[in-house]
Amino acid sequence: MNGTHLHSVKFRAMGSPCELIIHTSQDAGPELLQLARDRLTQLEQKYSRYRPDSITTRINAAAGTGETVPIDQETLGLLHYADSLHTQSKGLFDITSGVLRRAWDFRSARLPEPKSIEALLPSIGWRRVTWSQAGISLPTPGMELDFGGFVKEYAADQVAQRLRDSGVEHGLVNLGGDIVVIGPQPDGQPWRVGIRHPRQADTALLKLPMTHGAIATSGDYERFMLIDGVRYCHLLNPFTGFPVHSPFASATVIADQCLIAGSFSSLTMLTAETDPDWITRVGLPYLLIDQSMQVLSNMESR
Amino acid sequence: MNQNTTALGSLCAAAALLNSLAGQANANPLTQEYSLDYLTNVYQEGDIPQDKLATGSESRYTINTHLLMGVVPLTEDSQLTITGLHESMTGASPWYVVPGDEGEPAQVMSNATIDEARNQIDLDLYTYHDRSESTLSLSYSKENDYDSVGFGYSGAWRFNNDLTSINFGLNAGQDNIHPTQDDRFPGRVRSEAQNRLGGFVGVSHIMTKNRLVGLSLGTSNQVGYLSDPYKQVWIDGSVAPDARPDRKSLTSLSLMWREYLPAYNAALHTDLAAYQDNWTTTAASLNLAWHQNLPYNWQLVPSMRVYHQTEAAFYSPYYETTRSDGYYSSDYRLSEFTAFSGKLKAVWNWSSFQVKGSYEYYGTQGEHPGLVSYSLYSFGMGATF
Numbered sequence: 231m232n233g234t235h236l237h238s239v240k241f242r243a244m245g246s247p248c249e250l251i252i253h254t255s256q257d258a259g260p261e262l263l264q265l266a267r268d269r270l271t272q273l274e275q276k277y278s279r280y281r282p283d284s285i286t287t288r289i290n291a292a293a294g295t296g297e298t299v300p301i302d303q304e305t306l307g308l309l310h311y312a313d314s315l316h317t318q319s320k321g322l323f324d325i326t327s328g329v330l331r332r333a334w335d336f337r338s339a340r341l342p343e344p345k346s347i348e349a350l351l352p353s354i355g356w357r358r359v360t361w362s363q364a365g366i367s368l369p370t371p372g373m374e375l376d377f378g379g380f381v382k383e384y385a386a387d388q389v390a391q392r393l394r395d396s397g398v399e400h401g402l403v404n405l406g407g408d409i410v411v412i413g414p415q416p417d418g419q420p421w422r423v424g425i426r427h428p429r430q431a432d433t434a435l436l437k438l439p440m441t442h443g444a445i446a447t448s449g450d451y452e453r454f455m456l457i458d459g460v461r462y463c464h465l466l467n468p469f470t471g472f473p474v475h476s477p478f479a480s481a482t483v484i485a486d487q488c489l490i491a492g493s494f495s496s497l498t499m500l501t502a503e504t505d506p507d508w509i510t511r512v513g514l515p516y517l518l519i520d521q522s523m524q525v526l527s528n529m530e531s532r
Numbered sequence: 533m534n535q536n537t538t539a540l541g542s543l544c545a546a547a548a549l550l551n552s553l554a555g556q557a558n559a560n561p562l563t564q565e566y567s568l569d570y571l572t573n574v575y576q577e578g579d580i581p582q583d584k585l586a587t588g589s590e591s592r593y594t595i596n597t598h599l600l601m602g603v604v605p606l607t608e609d610s611q612l613t614i615t616g617l618h619e620s621m622t623g624a625s626p627w628y629v630v631p632g633d634e635g636e637p638a639q640v641m642s643n644a645t646i647d648e649a650r651n652q653i654d655l656d657l658y659t660y661h662d663r664s665e666s667t668l669s670l671s672y673s674k675e676n677d678y679d680s681v682g683f684g685y686s687g688a689w690r691f692n693n694d695l696t697s698i699n700f701g702l703n704a705g706q707d708n709i710h711p712t713q714d715d716r717f718p719g720r721v722r723s724e725a726q727n728r729l730g731g732f733v734g735v736s737h738i739m740t741k742n743r744l745v746g747l748s749l750g751t752s753n754q755v756g757y758l759s760d761p762y763k764q765v766w767i768d769g770s771v772a773p774d775a776r777p778d779r780k781s782l783t784s785l786s787l788m789w790r791e792y793l794p795a796y797n798a799a800l801h802t803d804l805a806a807y808q809d810n811w812t813t814t815a816a817s818l819n820l821a822w823h824q825n826l827p828y829n830w831q832l833v834p835s836m837r838v839y840h841q842t843e844a845a846f847y848s849p850y851y852e853t854t855r856s857d858g859y860y861s862s863d864y865r866l867s868e869f870t871a872f873s874g875k876l877k878a879v880w881n882w883s884s885f886q887v888k889g890s891y892e893y894y895g896t897q898g899e900h901p902g903l904v905s906y907s908l909y910s911f912g913m914g915a916t917f
Contacts, residue, residue, distance in 0.1 A: 265608075268662070272662065299814050300738075300739070301694055302695055302738070304550075307549055307550035307551075307552075308550060309547055310546055310550065311543070311544075311546040311547060311549075311550050314542050314543050314545075314546035315543065315546075317542070318538075318539040318542055318543060319539075363739075363740050363742070364740045384550070387551075390549075405728055470562075487544075489550070490540075490544060490547055491545055494540075494543075497539075500554075506824055511537060512540050513540055514540065521811070
């Protein structure tokens with residue numbers, strides 16, 4: 231394409247470092263980047279559990295009151311998606327499991343008291359939540375929804391879609407490692423997406439060429455603590471309240487949508503404790519890094 | 533093996549649903565598309581029955597309308613709608629009412645000599661923002677004895693996750709009339725004007741995916757020459773010009789209920805409205821419309837409307853004595869009457885083209901001999917590109 235310029239911006243959103251890169255005309259670039267960031271800001275404001283005016287906060291504040299909090303179409307779609315995730319993961323992916331955060335402080339380097347975890351388990355259980363297009367009602371006080379498990383991936387898709395709708399043909403959306411690629415680079419070359427070394431921050435273990443689609447990685451290094459040589463990571467089993475001990479340090483999945491890629495990378499980590507081959511039967515390109523930093527992948531042919 | 537491919541299928545389906553819902557939730561109403569629509573109407577008033585006609589033409593107005601509307605995207609969040617309208621009118625209109633042999637009111641009609649045209653242009657500048665939208669409107673209408681200019685602003689502010697919207701608007705205008713002079717009616721005004729100022733505020737709320745409700749309060753004030761220069765009144769054997777107060781204030785309340793019924797793939801639109809003005813006219817209306825979606829991109833919309841109003845304080849079909857306040861009008865539009873109308877509309881969409889047609893019949897019941905009934909035939913087509 232003649233006359234295209236590289237425009238990029240780095241910023242923090244949804245608790246992560248983000249980067250948007252697009253190739254477009256000199257004039258349109260800044261406006262398009264702002265348009266994309268506006269959509270991201272909109273989603274962050276809407277679903278952040280830290281914001282008092284978010285729908286998440288309103289739903290959580292009404293827990294146990296019997297009140298049905300009205301929801302819009304987009305939130306209904308996210309709940310429907312969370313429901314499918316819950317079903318397909320046999321309950322391992324549960325958007326009500328965020329309350330465990332109260333017991334697990336990964337900066338404390340101390341394991342929580344078993345009692346404090348047991349006290350939280352009754353607040354977990356997506357199947358007890360009443361929801362429909364009319365709204366949502368959390369049945370017990372203290373129960374919480376947390377869209378954090380997949381809203382960033384969804385946001386990456388939405389931001390990329392907004393850019394595509396605006397005519398962008400070459401670009402990359404990176405929201406804290408959840409990446410959507412909008413076409414190849416202007417010279418036809420693929421983007422080279424780095425897969426982080428799970429034990430060496432800021433080091434790419436390898437780079438994957440991508441011209442389209444999305445890639446997401448779930449790793450045991452995001453939030454964790456090492457106690458007596460055992461790694462306790464942020465991926466919590468909602469049935470036990472304890473971290474899963476995955477044979478994988480990270481799981482990377484490629485799909486057309488970042489939401490799908492992110493869901494399957496999370497599910498790979500959650501299910502690997504009992505079924506390490508789970509992802510091999512899904513039919514999506516994956517790249518697993520085990521605890522000895524060996525790479526297992528079905529992507530040789532890519 | 534099957535279980536996990538099911539997981540992929542299931543989550544892809546849920547993601548597809550989410551994307552379609554996200555589209556609805558965040559659809560930028562401005563599609564950045566140009567559109568062009570053409571609409572033509574034939575409005576045909578029914579003949580006045582012989583037993584209600586004192587003298588003049590039996591046949592009444594026929595109005596042919598041609599409307600062309602274009603939408604032009606200006607920027608990413610604004611668009612301009614330009615509408616041009618041409619109307620040609622022929623026929624006769626009610627002049628005044630006289631008492632019949634037994635005191636029953638009988639209509640005196642003009643002869644079918646009216647042959648006029650009206651042209652109007654409207655400009656609407658619409659802007660959309662994440663939380664609000666607004667429209668600035670300008671309108672100009674011209675016919676041989678009449679011109680009118682209007683200005684409007686309306687806005688909406690959305691909150692509560694876009695589920696609730698506050699809507700508001702202001703409009704103002706001036707009408708100038710230079711009536712055609714007629715030797716038979718000396719004293720007809722030569723040049724008069726009226727000013728209009730109105731506003732409304734309302735709220736609409738999406739209760740569920742399938743239900744939208746709304747309430748709106750409106751007010752309007754007209755000041756100036758509010759009489760009809762072509763209408764006369766019969767006062768104890770003499771004919772005098774229609775003379776109405778020079779100020780009219782009205783308030784209105786309307787309630788809206790939209791219910792989509794997935795089992796029928798249809799929506800029921802219900803509208804209730806009440807109205808009162810300082811000429812002591814009160815009115816109420818009920819509108820029901822069934823929007824039925826059909827295969828092959830067809831939609832059928834049968835609808836019906838019932839309307840009732842009381843008469844204005846100074847109205848009478850004719851006057852046997854003079855009034856101390858000097859106000860007289862025998863206009864059937866100020867009498868007490870009930871109106872019913874039924875309409876059937878069909879719409880067909882194909883790709884970016886739309887074709888629509890409708891037929892409406894409107895009938896009235898009341899004491900005034902000049903109460904109107906009409907048939908309205910409409911055909912339109914449009915395209916976006």
